Amino acid sequence: MALKPDDMVCFCFHVRLRKIETFCRVEKPLHASQISDCLSAGTGCGWCRPMLKHIHLRICGEHIPDWRKSPEANIPEAVALKTDFLDALDVQNWAAGRQRHISEGHGKPPKDQ
Ligand code: FES
Numbered sequence: 001m002a003l004k005p006d007d008m009v010c011f012c013f014h015v016r017l018r019k020i021e022t023f024c025r026v027e028k029p030l031h032a033s034q035i036s037d038c039l040s041a042g043t044g045c046g047w048c049r050p051m052l053k054h055i056h057l058r059i060c061g062e063h064i065p066d067w068r069k070s071p072e073a074n075i076p077e078a079v080a081l082k083t084d085f086l087d088a089l090d091v092q093n094w095a096a097g098r099q100r101h102i103s104e105g106h107g108k109p110p111k112d113q
Pocket of ligand 1: 009010011012013041042043044045046047048049098109
């Protein structure tokens with residue numbers, strides 16, 4: 001089952017998909033890392049950062065600095081491939097994956113959790 005607006009994306013800071021999508025639509029951050037301005041999403045264990053990148057890409061598109069642009073770049077196809085990730089995601093596997101991520105020592109949740 002795909003992620004729904006009320007599903008949690010960042011478990012460390014309890015940030016839901018709806019909040020992140022709204023932030024992206026309103027603030028239009030150039031880089032996914034700027035989503036951390038939205039209730040600190042992505043600044044804890046790091047599990048949700050790939051998801052934040054996909055959400056950012058889907059809503060804001062890929063920001064390519066002028067110096068990287070070339071006439072041969074096929075950006076629309078690249079974006080389409082990456083946005084399929086969100087539609088195919090299983091919500092329960094997403095939550096369980098974060099527990100594995102932490103237990104395998106890849107990141108630490110904030111101290112209050
Ligand atoms: S789940 Fe988002 S930083 Fe840990």
